Amino acid sequence: MQTDQKIIVVAGPTASGKSDLAMNLAQEFNGELICSDSMQVYRKMDIGTAKPTLAEQKLVPYHQLDLIDPDGHYSAGQYERDTSLIIKQIQERGHLPILVGGTGLYYRALMYGISNIPDIPESLREEILGWQTEHGTSYCWNQLQKHDPEGAARLHPNDTARILRSLEVVLATGRTLTSFQQQQPFSKARYEFQAVALEWERSRLYERINQRTRSMLDSGWIAEVEMLLTQYPPKLKPLQAIGYREIVQYLHAELEWEPMVQRIQQRTRQYAKRQMTWFKKEDQVEWYRPDVEASILTQIKSFLSR
Numbered sequence: 001m002q003t004d005q006k007i008i009v010v011a012g013p014t015a016s017g018k019s020d021l022a023m024n025l026a027q028e029f030n031g032e033l034i035c036s037d038s039m040q041v042y043r044k045m046d047i048g049t050a051k052p053t054l055a056e057q058k059l060v061p062y063h064q065l066d067l068i069d070p071d072g073h074y075s076a077g078q079y080e081r082d083t084s085l086i087i088k089q090i091q092e093r094g095h096l097p098i099l100v101g102g103t104g105l106y107y108r109a110l111m112y113g114i115s116n117i118p119d120i121p122e123s124l125r126e127e128i129l130g131w132q133t134e135h136g137t138s139y140c141w142n143q144l145q146k147h148d149p150e151g152a153a154r155l156h157p158n159d160t161a162r163i164l165r166s167l168e169v170v171l172a173t174g175r176t177l178t179s180f181q182q183q184q185p186f187s188k189a190r191y192e193f194q195a196v197a198l199e200w201e202r203s204r205l206y207e208r209i210n211q212r213t214r215s216m217l218d219s220g221w222i223a224e225v226e227m228l229l230t231q232y233p234p235k236l237k238p239l240q241a242i243g244y245r246e247i248v249q250y251l252h253a254e255l256e257w258e259p260m261v262q263r264i265q266q267r268t269r270q271y272a273k274r275q276m277t278w279f280k281k282e283d284q285v286e287w288y289r290p291d292v293e294a295s296i297l298t299q300i301k302s303f304l305s306r
Helices: 018-029 054-059 076-092 104-112 122-135 137-147 149-154 160-173 177-181 202-218 221-229 244-251 257-280 293-305
Strands: 006-011 031-035 096-100 192-198 285-288
Touching: 006 018, 006 104, 006 293, 018 031, 018 054, 018 096, 018 192, 018 293, 031 076, 076 096, 076 104, 104 257, 122 137, 122 160, 137 149, 137 160, 149 160, 149 177, 160 177, 192 293, 202 221, 202 257, 221 244, 244 257, 285 293
Parallel strands: 006 096, 006 192, 031 096, 192 285
Antiparallel strands: none
16 A cells, blocks of 8 residues: 555544544554544643543554643644654554544645744733733623634634634734634645544534533542643633533532533533534545444545545
């Protein structure tokens, strides 16, 4: 098979089975996995980010996990630069790079390059974070609505990370984040790739999300957050991510157990919906029912042999 310059992408919404499929493909095609998840870059945040277990990481090589501490910063631009080098190294070893994850911006940055957004002044970043800490995410969303109404309309009012990022960009540059993102440096993909995603019936996917939430809580997610709170403030950006924020509220007696579980499930379902919307717009992504993995294998074999 001529796999020298080709890569495989396993995309799609959370809880759809991307990780298992990618691992099977890596074992079938002598591949190495490159995680494309903006939360799995954080060390010490394992259960809540559905990071591959140490046992799974021993089965096939993984890249782009555990890159920074939770109070660090890792951009899509940095991801693109680092991952481009990793892909080259994997190909030089004669292995197949397999990108797996649900962060659409990482996928686009890698495949099509990333627009040149200027650095955000640290003073502005801290000021906006202060708004969120003092007044809450809804206040920041209202501020975004004033400066970038179209951007605000695309975001859920509780989507803290994206709201703060959009505010930073528009206040620092006078241009919306969307206007930067639409200026992709490359009109064609930089790699020859085959992208696949698993498409569940919506109700079944939501059922899987609900079950996985409880499983993650049973696996020690609460203890993971307790450990993080001994080292980091509760308003730290990664601790506002799905599940982490709700567990912090539970530990501070601001939420009872069952409402906490239901809020995590709801936010995760909303996130899955946004992921499906994103990847459905990507023409290169081919969607498959989860029970037809043999068809996916056949398709990828055909792609690699071309």
